[in-house]
Amino acid sequence: MQRHVVLITLWLALAGRGSTAEFDLVLRGGRIVDGHGNPARFADVAVKDGRIAAIGRPGTNAAEVIDVPGLIIAPGFIDVHTHAENILELPSARNFARMGVTTLILGNCGSGPVDVGGFFRRAGATNIAVNVALLIGQGSIRSHVMGGSFMRPPTDEELGRMKQVVAKGMEDGALGMSTGLIYLPGTFTKTGELVELARVVAEHGGLYASHMRNESDHIMESLEELFTIAREARLPAHISHLKLGGQKNWGQTGKVIEAIERARASGLDITQDQYVYTASSTSIGSLIPEEAREGGKFKERMQDADERAKVIAQLKEQAAKRGTDFSYAVIASYDSQPRLNGLNLSQAAKELYGDESLDRQIDAILEIQLNGGASGVFHSMNEDDVRAYLRHPNTMIAADSSVRAWQSGVPHPRGYGNNARVLGRYVREEKVLKLEDAVRRMTSLPAATFQIKDRGSLREGAWADIVVFDPGTVSDKATFEQPHHYATGFRLVLVNGVKVVVDDAPANGARPGRVVRRGQ
Template sequence: MISRMNSSAMVVVEHGRIVYSHGDLTAQSYLASVRKSILSMLYGIEIARGHLDTSKTLAQLGIDDVGGLLPNERQATIQDLLGARSGVFHIASYPGDFLSEAPPRGSQKHGTYQLYSNWDFNVLGAIFERETKQNIYDALHNDLARPIQMQDFRRDLQKKEGDSTRSIHPAYPIFLTTRDMARIGVLMLNHGAWKGKQIVPRDWVAKSTSVVTPASQLNPSFVRRGRAGYGYLWWVLDGPWNNGPYEGAYSGFGAVGQYITVIPKLDIVVAHKTIPRPPNFPSVSEAQYFALLDRVIAARTGVMPRARGPTMAPYDILLTNARIVNGTGEPAFSGDVAITGRQIVRVSATPLPRDSALRVIDIKGHVLAPGFIDMHAHLEPLLGMPDAQSAVRQGVTLALGGPDGGGPWPFGTYLDSADRAGLGINVAYLAGHNTIRREVMGTVNRAPTPDELARMTHMVGQAMHEGAFGLSTGLRYIPGFYSKTDEVVALSKVAADSGGIYTSHLREEGLGLLEGVAEALEIGRQAHIPVVLTHHKAIGQQMWGKSTVTLHMVDSARSAGTDVMLDQYPYTASSTGLDVLVPPWALAGGREELRKRLADPVLKDSISRGVVEYLRNDRGGGDVRRVQFANVAWDHTLDGKTLYDWAVRKGVSPTPEKAAPLVLEGVLNGGASMVFHVIDEGDVRRIMAHPQTMIGSDGRLSRPGEGVPHPRNYGTFPRVLGEYVRVQHVLTLEQAVRKMTGMPAQRLGLTNRGCIRAGCFADITVFDPATIADKGTFTDPHQYPVGIDWVFVNGTPVVAEGQFTAARPGRVLRHELPRR
């Protein structure tokens, strides 16, 4: 069997003698995580010497890390770290753990939640050196290699590694040969003694190889289906497999195929390694290794080892009787979907056995689709509304924040805070041009100096390295309006170099729409960056129907080599701030500067005429009834009312000319969130039907009772499926789902989101295509949609049988830089 595997070397030692060997036992190579089991042995030695107290906390030891540890994280003890139960979910300097499966930082009390995390293990190395006053490799040489007479140990090969920008605590890779690995195993088999001398304390050998966390309690859940629980840096055979020849057995496991296994019942040690050489970097999985180990045991006992009693069902959740729409645009088909942990592990067109899962959910013939991906989401309230209920209940499992130039800053710090918040959905972010320009230049109306541009390009690069998916602009907003195209091109090139995208709230969406589209396309062409014309629309009656032109411009640009797409919300009203009715030049420097300008009769006249123009031909739509207040902090009695209503209340004639002073009064009072009813239904349908259009809500996270916001905050995705698929037939069901899932996932470079296939994350939305609908209106928007049965985020139900569960399985997704 071993000849058909990617094993580089293996040795079996029985009763102290080598009874089988394969490959080169003298080749030095990295042991991967077997290093942790060796560190456990060193800990046992130093604990016996009185140099290490396992009850000490990280706070007492003075342990900290990049960005700081949380107060409750500092209470973790050495003992917690040894059992991988620290509750500290800080990123490690070295990859190779389950941190991506961790709950939010600070959410678990130390000692109560097991998660295999390299941060724990690396910090154990740092604590060892600090407390014992010796280098970990010197200790390995003096206290293990020399006493057990390792044949090939080389101190010069041992060197710490790690990315100090992630964590200040490096990993401690260990290089050994297979025959020296076997000596480690024999030492443990002999209860820590070598040739009559106790090297590792006998009681520590027993303690460290006893189950601290049973296999049934390991995290993430898919690890529970293995054969082993966890001790103190050793994996211990547990549950149904802790019987017969495997009773009391334990192992050090390392990535790619590194193993030291001790089988006391048979007086056997097995050491195995796989050296991952290019170009294919072969490996031996844990399952393959145990299959090999079973045959070693059978060769000695004459019987293949078997689990005692039933093992855990292979799936956590089985979704049966589903109409699967997989996000590719392919026709729907009937089938079952199996979930283990955070992933879809099987999609079957034939029924799967119901006893193959811990939980079976009958989908009742409804549609099972990938969770919806919102390509334009205002997540500013996220830290105060981490459950994201208004998004979750419309089927959204991933939202892209930071649109319109408004990304967070400091970028990485904010993402870390969001990670710790415990989220109801997955979130990703764009770097915001307006945010960055404001940080560097304030709101001045001029071009940046070379130094200022250099600072902005550095900030974009920093955000990209910290996980931004691209750059967003809001060129109609302040201060983005004051930038020239070449400035945006320069910043977009930085984002492009890191594999990012460019999304643009155009400089104009009304009378200047065509010029705004042309500018975005030119930025994409010059910067060689994929473009998204976000919340695409034509504002104002004079521009209704012009989507025929803009869509032709998109098609032409694509034919010429510019990778451009669009996103859209399915409503005939937009929503933004009251300030959008004021000429941008008048807002330079902020509201106090505007107040000063209005004190000048000449400037006031010019500003007022500009407001009238916007009310007539842009967001005002020529009728002040089309201008609706959504949230007015300085007078909530206006929430839901229109500019017409306010004019009447004030005793002012409700015309654009007479209402303009009210607009300026409102802006000086602090502005307001607004809804503008100025989009044509024909343009909505035409843009939606375009093959490059995705769906994005442009909605803000909301909760009932706060203002009278745009109903898109609650109903964007159900409205597409109900109104534009079922009622108007603008799209087929498969087309609509693709625009909400597969297309945005592809635009973001996410190969394992927005899909229903084995290996995809289990972000799933289940809905009834016959009843799904948005319920919110422009006068009563705080209504959740109907027809959504289930929403799973990373394999956890956040909506179950139509009810919100308040689970928080969401994660902050960080864009990965392209490999060079």
């Protein structure tokens, strides 16, 4: 048996060497959209040794020629905002690959591996299907150095150590630093502390990417904080998953965009990304005030009647401010009681206690948190606002998703559909964006902003991360009710010249992804 394998391997190696073909692959008869916003044009694309070898009329002297008439050939998509650290466990990353995403940026919202070099070594040894790059997560570093998530400033010694970890991460090839300022311990981090760390990122030429402190009633103050960090630390700043939550804020995107434009006019380099849905997704526990969760003592505090009463009062106030109960929040994945997945908090209260009142909804929130927590989907945005942000020329397209485990839970559909939804719904159907511009926001714009070299562009010499799709049919199939559906319309997805998707199906389990370090 083993001898058999050796012989086949030898034959393959000799066959490869003996081949006289000029190229490994030629894509013929399609239209290219180069990633830079230029108008689509007819051209063939030739691939050799993982790179784009020729564009135009390279001929057909190739080991393989694939005819793609009527289809678009574009650079593989770069998703700048993912939580796909779990790609080490789910290396095929199918939900991403099957909507044309060929490079993932991990480590967002302040959370990610503290040892950047170590993570890259593991990723390099794992055989992943798509490329990965990394941001250093400020929250993870703070917890690591301070020994937990505490509502206090760091000592000088702790701050010094955090700076060292940031510097090491940047030296190891991180693209920059992310924050998640609604999460523990990001929420306890004051602006000055962030500026100190951002200065280290700036010294290494990286960027600052932030899940801002507030994305609804206080979004303007949060923008100011981001601008302050960009100005004082002198580095580019990127707004993660730009949105406007809370019904009473709907229609105010103009103010947000104006503030961003003013900051840019004053010399700051501000960009943003977005997922194109009217619901967000994070932990159900994020509804609970952070003081109650601080220091890992939530359970302890909930045993104290006064503390519990205080948290309940705070949650009631939150609901009153919103003018709704918690039925806008849907349980996505709750390990302790999976039967609640897909139910909103009103339905979950009914299921748990036979009563859907606000009091019982709050009991459900606390019970979920006490039993290990759950992820949730929060229906809190407005479609016109989504379109308004999408129209801004510096908005990139990012799914804010982990690698999805097939059929597990009822997660936000963005992880399966985001890029395809932009191309189908917002380009073809609603004509909010031109195709070339939509592709630019998925390719060259993220590559330039996050310093990813030789990707996000169809040009000779670039890595052959290529997606071939049908502009007439490309669509997302994942819905809030049934999220586990792959996007469709993808004829071919190549990562470093190797097929990972063929005709909306995985291509023989190939996993050609690479680790992408800043500027490399």
